[in-house]
Amino acid sequence: MRRLLSYIGRFWHRYAFGIFCTLATAALGMTIPYLVRDAINAIQAHDYLRLAFMVKLICGAAVLGGVARWFSRFVIFNCGRDIEYNLRNDLFAHLVKLGPEFYERLKTGDLMSRLVNDLTAVRMMIGMGVLSFTTTPLMWVLSLSVMLSLSPRLTLASIAPYLVLFFVMYHLSRSIMERSLRVQEGIGAIGAKIQESLSGIHIVKAYTLEQHQAAQFRALNDSYNEQGLALARIRGVLLPLIRGAAAASTMIVLIYGGALVMAHRISIGDLVAFMSYLVALAWPTTSLGWTISLYQRGKAAMKRLAEIFETTSTTMIEEDGPLRLEVAGEVRWEDVSFSYFANRNGSSNGAAPAYALRGINVTVRPGEKLAIVGRTGAGKSTMVKLLTRMIEPTTGRVTIDGRDIRELPLGGLRRTVGVVPQEPLLFSDTLARNIAFGRTDASRDEIIEAAHVAGLDSDIAMMPRGLETVVGERGMSLSGGQKQRVTIARLLAYNPSIVVLDDALSSVDTETERAVLESLGQSVRGRTTIVVSHRASTVRDADEIIVLDQGTIAERGTHEELMARRGIYAGLFHRQLLEEELTQY
Amino acid sequence: MEVGREEKLARVHELTLLKRVWSFVRPYRLPFWIAVVLMPLNTLFALSQPYLVKLTIDLFLDPRHRPAPAWLHPLLRAAGTHGLLAMGALYVMMLLGEFATFYGQFYLTMMVAQYSMSDLRTALFNHVERLPMAFFDRTPVGRLVSRMTTDIDAISEMVNAGSLTIFNDAITLVAIVVIMLTFNARLALWALCAIPPLLLMVNFFRVRARVVYRDIRERLAALNAYLAEALAGMGVIQLFTRERESCREFDQLNLRARESLMLANIYEAGLFSSVEALSSITIAIILWVGGGEVIRSLIGLGTLVAFMEYAQKFFNPLREMSQKYTVLQSSLVAMERIEALLEEKPLSRPAAPARITDRRGSIVFEHVDFAYRPGEPVLKDVSLTVEPGQKVAIVGATGSGKTTIIKLLTRFYDVKAGRILVDGVDVREWDLTELRRAIGLVQQDVFLFAGDILENIRLGRVDLDDSAVRTALARAQALRFVEQMPAGLREEVHERGANFSAGQRQLMSFARALAYDPRILVMDEATSSVDSETEHLVQLALEQLLTGRTALIIAHRLSTIQSADRILVMSNGSLRESGTHQELLARRGLYYRLFELQYGAPDTAE
């Protein structure tokens, strides 16, 4: 809430103007009855000129009032839009800094709903809320002071129901808030389900899960309905409550005031005036009820947004890092152990945290090539992810040129170490823009060159729009191998000093693989290269090969040394190599 | 993440849209109409209260003038303060009546809106799920989420705030006009002068606002689609230090959305305040015209004052309606987008699905042509035959169309020319569900649902017990690591399986197909991210499983396909070679070259 106030504070002058316009609207609105009275007096006096004058004044007041009302409404509501806009940008800017553990915890669809539905709720709260929270007290103060001057006793008596109302409201608002929160979570869950089912639509179709998914969706909707109606049940009493309080105080005025009139303590005129003031109070107070439920909903929503804001990540990118670090390119893992569960307090499984890596000690000298092999789940990708601080070692450290990477500026580090992740992920944009993803200033020639090195020439030639072809969400409209090679081109255009390829050619046929490896080898010559692969062809020429087994280094050496050992490495590749010999008949 | 791509929608008539909304509200018409009836009742209860107050004052508090008939006077005198209490009691009753009707009407409308919109959402979801893959190729998921959440919310607002009160307002409006006309037709016509400018304004607003609301929906959808994609690809954005550019692009979209939203506010506020101003101007007109008549003694002053009261009341429903009109417009635009979605055609279904007599699992492609986009042929005259029980492998360069063959086989897309027969029947004549049930598919694009491992293998088939799941996992060599997990089969799977290694994900999706126990097993690069030892073990396990089943295998690592009965070599969208491993090697063609490249000594290449 304090965060929100600071946003509102930013627009205080516009709010002030908006509220000024609101007051002007009210003032102009109040003068019209006076003018009408004067006009009627003029009619009674058969004074045509005066009548004409009054009619003109009324028209003038109407037009002015209209303009003021117009301003007051859109200025205040647009402040809400502006706050929403800023909040959305700030949320995004914050999200961009959060690490993978955050994105694993919250689903995309859920996050989406926070940035869409919750933000809307917050905006509605500040649009209406500010208006209502500033005008209502004003009305109260004005009315109360007049009422007190008329009869303090009657005032106190007639105000009593409102005091009770505030007390009840205080208690109700808790459960409105809780139920609002549940409604927001409900729609969040629905959004998340849509997001997930449709992202996996190819699985849904292949396994004819349409009905199964629809049933799950229906269930989410059903519980959302229940949550919505549970909220409606309380919100439904809100208005009657407020009107009830207003009515009760009218009753008090009527009965108690009536008795006072009968006892000649106050005049009938006082009583009528009292009543009209209470009526004047009723409207803003009623709208206050609406505002309260908006407020509660907004507060619940803000709570969900605050959860995002309050998540801090160890790997925050600093605002102005150097573009790229000047490094020789020596990479070293020193006694590195890593567990995905070490700093996750939620999922303690009782037992000691399972380590994905244990006691890793590897040094890659500048310009050399390190290959990491090992069975599925051995920890190869984990080792590589440590280099860019997507994850941080649980113990030990990773250094580049002898400096702990935690001491390097993160932006600089990530521009120095370029990774082709194992899962090729592209964005629904043109091929050219996907290739220039990491370096928006890359020239056309650089893009074409990168595509060429990645062996994309013939694929691009087949597409009528060439590099301007839009690839669909996640790169959906490309073949598996094309996607992988675009991610390689993306890396080349990024031009990092240290190159990391995590199984980057697994979906590529051997002929293309060979060509790509060859041109890639030339273009990364002199740079430290780290490759992960399951294919002998990719790893055999590495300066050092390490074999990971269940998170530890089981073997290390060159291809020949490892083959001679007849250990895990030989076991992994002997079949590939056996066939190789067979073909040399 | 293209910034600024927009969709163009065909315009649909408003009435059609409203009819569509009504078709979803219709099942709940009973509560709907009850709420409609409660509304004027509520007004009645509310209006009776000030009248009671007036009566109380007149009857009890102001003894100077008693409008009550003479016979009542003794009664009133006798009643005294009791009378006051009686009036109080009556007042409370009216109040309770008001609350009860309000609550009933409020709850019922909420219920109607909630249920009908939830039906709409579910219907939409069902519909979208069944749309052909080509639809998903061009529609980002983020947009679909917007349609099914925020767009429906906009309609919901109309259903729960607008539609009901509009009846009430309309009735009030007509009633007041009738009263005014009978009261003084001439003055009434003058008062109705306000109507033409109002209509002009509404029309102006209608045209402008529709455009603005369309922009809003479109821009918000684009913003949200961008957001969804950025969130899903955040890892890549961070790896490539694209944070700042992404923020800038997001800001651009955000700005564009804000621009239309603000414009809409300006229009809305304009409409609302014009109605207000018009109401005061109408008073002025009545004063001027009526005042003249009073001065010329044509009518009495009382008539004029009363008439002004009515003119005021006449604007109340108009004011309400003008506010609802904006809600209506924005929800119509939302409905327009939903309508466009509903009009997307699912794959044609055979009128009467063919009865499959011979279920042995044969596949025939006859001169198949296919293109994802017109003018870009991807498959050219592909013919192939897979006999029941045969294992056929497809190899070829990347992008040569292997995966496309499979997508056509399972009818993710329809062929452009030629036909595909499964068990002797054209796939277009199969019942789609049955066709896909017959084919177990391991797709190149691995996808796991958030949940746990068990659910991901079972995929909703409750008949599949733990042991069957274990068997499938064991065959796919996935049981080993699954059992190492603390929770075993119940180990949590995060969105897209993010907490597993790529190879593990692939093995689990393989196990999923094996658990499916299909007649035809299709494997598209099913073990590309798996080490060769595990891959070999998978193959051994497959061998016994595949006896008697038809299998179509796509792989780049030739070691995985050598044992196939037949190998098809694809190049550039057509089939070039076909034969057994030995035959193809002997032919020294494309296959030979692939093989040599993979296994031949480096120096013998080229």
Ligand SMILES: Nc1ncnc2c1ncn2[C@@H]1O[C@H](COP(=O)(O)OP(=O)(O)OP(=O)(O)O)[C@@H](O)[C@H]1O
């Ligand atoms: N959804 C799509 N929309 C448009 N074009 C597509 C789509 N899917 C694939 N293509 C194009 O069709 C061609 C064949 O793709 P396909 O996926 O069949 O190749 P593949 O043989 O499976 O290649 P890989 O070995 O790389 O997986 C490619 O040029 C690809 O760009």
Ligand SMILES: Nc1ncnc2c1ncn2[C@@H]1O[C@H](COP(=O)(O)OP(=O)(O)OP(=O)(O)O)[C@@H](O)[C@H]1O
């Ligand atoms: N985000 C995560 N949360 C929890 N556990 C994880 C996570 N990512 C990976 N793991 C686990 O850590 C181990 C190592 O995973 P890693 O991705 O490093 O394997 P890999 O060697 O790259 O395997 P592959 O060859 O299949 O890509 C695996 O057992 C995996 O299940």
Ligand SMILES: [Mg+2]
């Ligand atoms: Mg990996």
Ligand SMILES: [Mg+2]
């Ligand atoms: Mg493919």
